[in-house]
Amino acid sequence: MIDFGYGxxxxxxxxxxxxxxxxxxxxxxxxxxxxxxxxxxxxTASCSAGVFTEMSLRRVILSxxxxxxxxxxxxxxxxxxxxxxxxxxxxGINTRHLILSIGKVYGPDGLKEEADR
Amino acid sequence: xxxxGKQRIWSEYQKEIPTDHWFYVRSCIRxxxxxxxxxxxxxxxxxxxxxxxxxxPHHTTCGGIAYHxxxxxxETMMTIIARQFALMTEAGYENYVCSCITSFGxxxxxxxxxxxxxxxxxxxxENLWKATKREFKIPTYLAHAxxxxxxxxxxxxxxxxxxxxxxxxxxxLRVVEHIGCHYSKMFPSKGVGGAEYPYVLAGMVxxxxxxxxxxxxxxxxxxxxxxxxxxxxxxxYSVSNTHKKFESMEPFKPDMIITNCPGCPxxxxxxxxxxxxxxxxxxxxxxxxxxxxxxEEVAGLVLGYDPWDLGLQTxxxxxxPLLDKMGIPYKPEDKYKGLNGKELQRPEFPMNIKCC
Numbered sequence: 001m002i003d004f005g006y007g008x009x010x011x012x013x014x015x016x017x018x019x020x021x022x023x024x025x026x027x028x029x030x031x032x033x034x035x036x037x038x039x040x041x042x043x044t045a046s047c048s049a050g051v052f053t054e055m056s057l058r059r060v061i062l063s064x065x066x067x068x069x070x071x072x073x074x075x076x077x078x079x080x081x082x083x084x085x086x087x088x089x090x091x092g093i094n095t096r097h098l099i100l101s102i103g104k105v106y107g108p109d110g111l112k113e114e115a116d117r
Numbered sequence: 118x119x120x121x122g123k124q125r126i127w128s129e130y131q132k133e134i135p136t137d138h139w140f141y142v143r144s145c146i147r148x149x150x151x152x153x154x155x156x157x158x159x160x161x162x163x164x165x166x167x168x169x170x171x172x173x174p175h176h177t178t179c180g181g182i183a184y185h186x187x188x189x190x191x192e193t194m195m196t197i198i199a200r201q202f203a204l205m206t207e208a209g210y211e212n213y214v215c216s217c218i219t220s221f222g223x224x225x226x227x228x229x230x231x232x233x234x235x236x237x238x239x240x241x242x243e244n245l246w247k248a249t250k251r252e253f254k255i256p257t258y259l260a261h262a263x264x265x266x267x268x269x270x271x272x273x274x275x276x277x278x279x280x281x282x283x284x285x286x287x288x289x290l291r292v293v294e295h296i297g298c299h300y301s302k303m304f305p306s307k308g309v310g311g312a313e314y315p316y317v318l319a320g321m322v323x324x325x326x327x328x329x330x331x332x333x334x335x336x337x338x339x340x341x342x343x344x345x346x347x348x349x350x351x352x353x354y355s356v357s358n359t360h361k362k363f364e365s366m367e368p369f370k371p372d373m374i375i376t377n378c379p380g381c382p383x384x385x386x387x388x389x390x391x392x393x394x395x396x397x398x399x400x401x402x403x404x405x406x407x408x409x410x411x412x413e414e415v416a417g418l419v420l421g422y423d424p425w426d427l428g429l430q431t432x433x434x435x436x437x438p439l440l441d442k443m444g445i446p447y448k449p450e451d452k453y454k455g456l457n458g459k460e461l462q463r464p465e466f467p468m469n470i471k472c473c
Contacts, residue, residue: 004352005349006356007356009354
């Protein structure tokens, strides 16, 4: 092999099809609508909690898909379940129910732990 | 969608290309990388199609490489371009065609800047007058040379001696078409098919009998850029881009790649050697690479030009597998002979990528 003084750098692209993510699969089984999300951000834009905190349902869904729940799950503790996001979702996802299901699948203890911090 | 609606939308992606009387400017780097491409372009247009294409030895670089690598300021680049336009005006032409995609992007950018900021145009006119005592008109039509070959693709197909078809199987050749980023990504309305559906090379391939491959990274940059190549330490970024494209196109088993930019064919060609030497991987059949061509070279092959007169021996990746597929006759012993029949120096062959 020749050393040219530079080389290939691995791609930063994450191939979702290669990610082993049993928790998200379980969430998808309970809440099939999660796959309908197009990450438009309407939920985040209308979120009352998001005005004062870092809460963003769009980011939560994306990070769960990518198996990076630890990064965004703590956001959910700010959710007040007001349901405004449910009204604006163009895909008709029952977002409030989805948030409750996330809590069940990813463990209420886990969420509680984060809330106690 | 109803058919008429589709036709109407597609018509908005078309570009008006005059058929005759062009002022032609060459590319700085294509003449060394692909020495016969521009000569072939002029020969096809003048001799085969009987068009009036004017060329002057007084034209210079457009300043693109220096501008994009921040070696010269914008005003200097604009004054260089103003001088090119002055040469066109003095020769009595209004249609401007350039061989280089970087130049094409730059001309489009300058014309757009002057339209937006007339005071800038006035300043450049003054600079040019002070420096050279020349005046200029902005071209009525600006085209890239591939636009003209696209425009006359069916006329070329009528004169074709060979088609982009596998002679042994009768199947169309599987072709990757790669458009230079500065062709229509910056100013979509300036390119055939816009930024979303660039059709300039796909149209040629389809007219000449090939099949265009649609693969995931089809519109990804070849990796040339300017700064990521000019600085040696950054070249890993450049080769990684090319690698990404090859990994993406590999499952579709392309027979060849056609490009319309000076940098793209060079990098898609040479980086195959670097990737092979670094990783041992090749992307063509039987240890060969995927041959990469400029659109003039492909037009020349289709019209029956001798492959060695087209300068195909200067490619890193061997072109012989494709010539065999198309059934184009060639003399292997003449590959490294110059125009006068004198033996040129033979290159050193690489270790991991097969060359003929």
